[in-house]
Amino acid sequence: MKKLYALLLAAAIPVALGVCPAPVLGQARRPVTISGAGASFPYPLYAMWADRYEKLTGNRLNYQSIGSGGGVAQIKARTVDFGATDAPLSAQELAEGGLIQFPLIVGGIVPVVNVDGVEPGRLVLNEELLVDIFLGRITNWSDPRIATLNPDVSLPSLAITVVRRADGSGSTWLLTNYLSLVSEEWKTKVGAGSSVAWPVGVGGRGNEGVAAYVQRIAGAIGYVEYAYAVQNEISHANLVNKAGKTVSPGIPAFQAAAANADWAGTPGYAVVLVDQPGDASWPITGASFILVHKSQTNAARARAMLEFFDWCLKHGADTAVELDYVPLPANVVALIENTWSTQLSVDGISVWRKAATDNK
Amino acid sequence: MTVDAPASKQTYLRVRPRMHKDCSRQTRLDVLFRAFTATCAGVIALIMAGIFASLLWNSLLSIRTFGISFLWSASWNPVTKEFGALSAIFGTAVSTAIAMLLAVPLGLVIALFLVELAHPWLSRVVGGAIELLAAVPSIIYGMWGLFVFAPFITEHVQPPLQQALGWLPLFRGPPMGIGMLTAGIILALMILPFITAVTRDVLAMVPVLTKESAYGIGATRWEVTSKVSLRYGLRGIIGACFLGLGRAVGETIAVTFVIGNDHSIRSSLYMPGNTIASTLANEFAETFEPVHLSALIHLALVLFMTTTLFQMIAHLWLKRLHKVVEGRT
Numbered sequence: 001m002k003k004l005y006a007l008l009l010a011a012a013i014p015v016a017l018g019v020c021p022a023p024v025l026g027q028a029r030r031p032v033t034i035s036g037a038g039a040s041f042p043y044p045l046y047a048m049w050a051d052r053y054e055k056l057t058g059n060r061l062n063y064q065s066i067g068s069g070g071g072v073a074q075i076k077a078r079t080v081d082f083g084a085t086d087a088p089l090s091a092q093e094l095a096e097g098g099l100i101q102f103p104l105i106v107g108g109i110v111p112v113v114n115v116d117g118v119e120p121g122r123l124v125l126n127e128e129l130l131v132d133i134f135l136g137r138i139t140n141w142s143d144p145r146i147a148t149l150n151p152d153v154s155l156p157s158l159a160i161t162v163v164r165r166a167d168g169s170g171s172t173w174l175l176t177n178y179l180s181l182v183s184e185e186w187k188t189k190v191g192a193g194s195s196v197a198w199p200v201g202v203g204g205r206g207n208e209g210v211a212a213y214v215q216r217i218a219g220a221i222g223y224v225e226y227a228y229a230v231q232n233e234i235s236h237a238n239l240v241n242k243a244g245k246t247v248s249p250g251i252p253a254f255q256a257a258a259a260n261a262d263w264a265g266t267p268g269y270a271v272v273l274v275d276q277p278g279d280a281s282w283p284i285t286g287a288s289f290i291l292v293h294k295s296q297t298n299a300a301r302a303r304a305m306l307e308f309f310d311w312c313l314k315h316g317a318d319t320a321v322e323l324d325y326v327p328l329p330a331n332v333v334a335l336i337e338n339t340w341s342t343q344l345s346v347d348g349i350s351v352w353r354k355a356a357t358d359n360k
Numbered sequence: 361m362t363v364d365a366p367a368s369k370q371t372y373l374r375v376r377p378r379m380h381k382d383c384s385r386q387t388r389l390d391v392l393f394r395a396f397t398a399t400c401a402g403v404i405a406l407i408m409a410g411i412f413a414s415l416l417w418n419s420l421l422s423i424r425t426f427g428i429s430f431l432w433s434a435s436w437n438p439v440t441k442e443f444g445a446l447s448a449i450f451g452t453a454v455s456t457a458i459a460m461l462l463a464v465p466l467g468l469v470i471a472l473f474l475v476e477l478a479h480p481w482l483s484r485v486v487g488g489a490i491e492l493l494a495a496v497p498s499i500i501y502g503m504w505g506l507f508v509f510a511p512f513i514t515e516h517v518q519p520p521l522q523q524a525l526g527w528l529p530l531f532r533g534p535p536m537g538i539g540m541l542t543a544g545i546i547l548a549l550m551i552l553p554f555i556t557a558v559t560r561d562v563l564a565m566v567p568v569l570t571k572e573s574a575y576g577i578g579a580t581r582w583e584v585t586s587k588v589s590l591r592y593g594l595r596g597i598i599g600a601c602f603l604g605l606g607r608a609v610g611e612t613i614a615v616t617f618v619i620g621n622d623h624s625i626r627s628s629l630y631m632p633g634n635t636i637a638s639t640l641a642n643e644f645a646e647t648f649e650p651v652h653l654s655a656l657i658h659l660a661l662v663l664f665m666t667t668t669l670f671q672m673i674a675h676l677w678l679k680r681l682h683k684v685v686e687g688r689t
Binding site for chain 1: 435437438439440506507510511514534536537538539616617621622623632641642643645646647648
């Protein structure tokens with residue numbers, strides 16, 4: 001027994017002293033693991049970015065897609081390095097939490113339908129039709145108001161079933177913001193939020209829940225993230241935008257909406273990209289945001305995190321498009337990096353300016 | 361005897377102190393063991409009390425804001441921050457009622473068949489299958505319900521039901537396969553194995569002698585089943601039902617998949633609804649508004665108290681029933 005203890009002790013001492021025979025790497029800096037939590041919509045992209053970035057630099061990203069609400073709560077509690085949310089925080093909320101906010105990618109919400117004989121992209125809807133369908137006032141696909149907008153689509157007499165998210169979500173936040181913006185009645189009756197009291201319909205959990213319900217129920221109309229609709233080949237509808245033009249969802253249409261927005265003039269980049277001007281703009285577009293604390297505690301960690309975001313913004317565009325997400329316009333990227341260098345600091349010393357010079 | 365005496369005396373002398381030592385050690389161990397088991401049992405009570413206290417503490421905001429009217433307010437509006445539990449309580453009650461209505465008679469009939477009528481070989485095979493059903497995780501029931509069962513209901517159950525009973529408000533609305541009815545049927549399927557398995561075991565415990573005596577005085581098989589077996593096993597059967605009820609009330613993920621998750625109270629079983637558990641599953645992760653979060657925990661408190669109340673009533677009732685039966689015999 002004594003021998004065993006002696007052996008154990010002999011083995012433990014070098015481990016405790018840190019002299020175990022680890023290969024000495026030629027790297028100047030040890031790999032850092034950055035932790036983040038929040039929105040589930042950008043999760044596939046963040047995971048892909050993290051994977052490619054780790055292969056390049058050795059730095060890892062641990063992102064938990066627990067939902068936007070969870071992301072906000074976690075970053076406020078400082079349990080993660082950054083939070084991610086689809087619904088931007090207001091300037092006041094940012095100030096209260098000592099946070100800065102910036103967008104990382106843009107995406108769009110598309111209406112998806114399951115009506116026999118209607119091919120993807122054939123059906124056109126405008127804001128009044130959307131409002132009335134989601135309010136439960138238009139209840140049948142054969143309604144003359146839908147027919148006037150779609151003269152060359154033969155619509156069956158079929159009850160409309162509204163399908164929406166049962167869980168709180170950034171998608172719901174964007175859609176209800178759009179509907180509140182275009183309809184005073186929606187604004188007073190239902191309002192906008194990541195979950196609302198829907199007048200009609202069934203609720204599915206997550207994008208996949210909504211998609212499954214829409215595909216199951218004949219005559220259903222729902223809404224999902226564009227990337228989700230594309231990857232699952234669900235029939236989508238086109239929309240009439242603010243300029244009165246009919247647009248199909250897609251990366252150019254989302255980019256058009258993002259380019260027309262007033263990024264510089266909105267505190268915390270909290271622009272809501274719904275109902276943007278421009279002939280090509282998709283009306284229900286939105287950005288997914290990152291939240292970080294203004295005053296960081298660890299300079300090396302903060303810099304590693306910003307380097308990751310910098311790489312995503314400057315070199316992650318191809319990956320984003322591959323997965324049907326929309327990279328931010330170049331002028332917005334410059335604005336964001338400026339925000340980092342002016343607002344993010346450790347003990348009052350800016351973190352990002354140094355890193356930027358280090359890189360060059 | 362005389363030759364052995366000194367030796368045994370010696371042994372006695374040598375053994376005695378050791379026995380004494382062993383005894384006292386045993387007693388000490390006994391005390392220790394007793395304390396250990398008591399602590400483990402106490403932990404259960406402590407956990408229960410802890411859950412109750414933390415639920416109560418976290419729902420204080422909601423209790424203060426909405427008061428007792430939380431229980432009968434039907435509004436659930438995250439935008440205006442008005443929350444009430446009625447639709448969730450209603451949905452829980454209705455889906456559980458459908459499940460019990462279907463599963464209890466069916467479970468009883470299956471158990472009777474297995475114990476009284478089936479060939480022992482068949483009984484073993486079917487019994488094994490039922491136990492397997494009980495081990496299927498609820499997410500499987502949920503996915504199967506959504507992708508296989510709901511389309512079947514839409515095409516083959518709801519239209520004929522509507523044709524036959526469409527004059528009742530219970531069966532109105534478009535047949536979409538997702539809603540209260542489907543949730544109730546899925547729940548019935550989930551609790552059926554529990555009710556059947558326990559009822560089967562209870563019926564199998566009816567003494568053969570008792571049954572044979574009944575047959576001996578000329579009772580028919582039906583009479584033996586209804587007047588001897590069922591009456592003998594009544595307590596256990598009711599216990600089985602409460603086991604099923606407890607599972608149905610708290611079942612979460614399978615219900616969330618097929619109930620349609622709508623915060624409204626509707627007369628039609630074809631329409632979507634929600635339960636307390638499904639509301640929690642849907643909204644808890646994405647909520648950060650303090651009042652909303654507190655209202656959700658308030659809902660959990662309601663569920664916790666309801667199930668505790670059920671258990672207590674069941675216990676008291678069974679006790680009384682037992683007394684009545686004993687008094688009669």
